[in-house]
Amino acid sequence: MAGRRRGAAARRRRTARPAASAAGGVALVLMVVSRPVVWPYLAGAVALGALGAAGWWLWRTDRLARGRDRRWRHEEAVRAGHRTLAEVDAMTGTEFEELVAGLCRRDGCTEVRRVGGANDNGADVVGRLPDGRTMVIQCKRYAPSSTIASREVRDLLGAKVHFGADLAVFVTTTRFSRPSERFALQHGILAVHRDHLGLWNNGVRLLSLSEVNGRGQGDSRHRTRWKQAYGK
Structure with missing residues (x-):
């Protein structure tokens, strides 16, 4: 019985080999016959893939270059417009308003103009x-x-x-009282006190200061040192 089963299996294998060879031969013949039709599609797919890869590489390279250029321009603008806080303290009110307008332009704000003066309706600088x-x-x-x-x-x-x-943004060379600071936070006003002005002047972007709005004026010990430094 076992011998008959082994013999039947051997016959099936011998039968399968010619069948597989025949199938392979048919596939080879089909590839040769259909090559004029298939190859243009394969070549097109390869070309499209290469173009896509090249386009992605160019886009990424351009994006990195633009990012480096923006950072460089920002750094140059910071260096060109940098003022120490002592220099800011010596400015006139109009000069200070112009400084603030310049910092806004440096950070990418548009339509920035100084409107301070008589009948300014409580605003010194406006823009987008x-x-x-x-x-x-x-x-x-x-x-x-x-x-x-x-x-x-x-x-x-x-x-x-x-x-x-x-x-609404309030920019000052001094500090806010506790009530004024609370009022600003309650009504969504960005309160830029002296320390935050120093950060902004040194390159930090205006909108980044919103993340620390209402902070940075310190505790009672900080206020004591402040009074000792500035005479009040």
């Missing part, structure tokens, strides 16, 4: 942020020993409504 939102800025170049009171921040809130701005 890089993301397209409108902004209104109040600039106060006070002595470092001064403090921004709540009423001044409330005036900026009125200017935001008057100009229909999406964001």
Whole structure:
């Protein structure tokens, strides 16, 4: 019985070999016969793949180059417009407003113009942020020993409504009182005090300061050192 089974299996293998050879031969004949039809499609697919890879490489190279160029231009703008805080303290109010407008332009803001002066409706600089939102800025170049009171921040809130701005920014060379700081946070006003102004002036972008809004003025020990340094 076992011998008969082995014999049947051997016969099947012998039968399968010619069948497989025949199938391979038929496939080879079909490839040779259909080559004029198939090869153009294969060549086209290979060409398209190569073009796609080349296009992706060019796009990535251009993106990296543009990124390096933007960083270089930003660094150059920071160096060209850099002022120490001591120099800022010596500016006139108009010069300070121009400085703030220049920092906005450096950061990619558009339609930036200084509107401070008589009948300025509580705004000194207006423009558009890089993301397209409108902004209104109040600039106060006070002595470092001064403090921004709540009423001044409330005036900026009125200017935001008057100009229909999406964001209100208060920039000062001094610090905010605790009530004025709380008012700014409650009403979505970006409060740029002296320390944050120093960061902005040194290259940090304006919108990055929103991440630390309401912070950086320190605790009671910091305020004591502040008073010792600036005489109040």
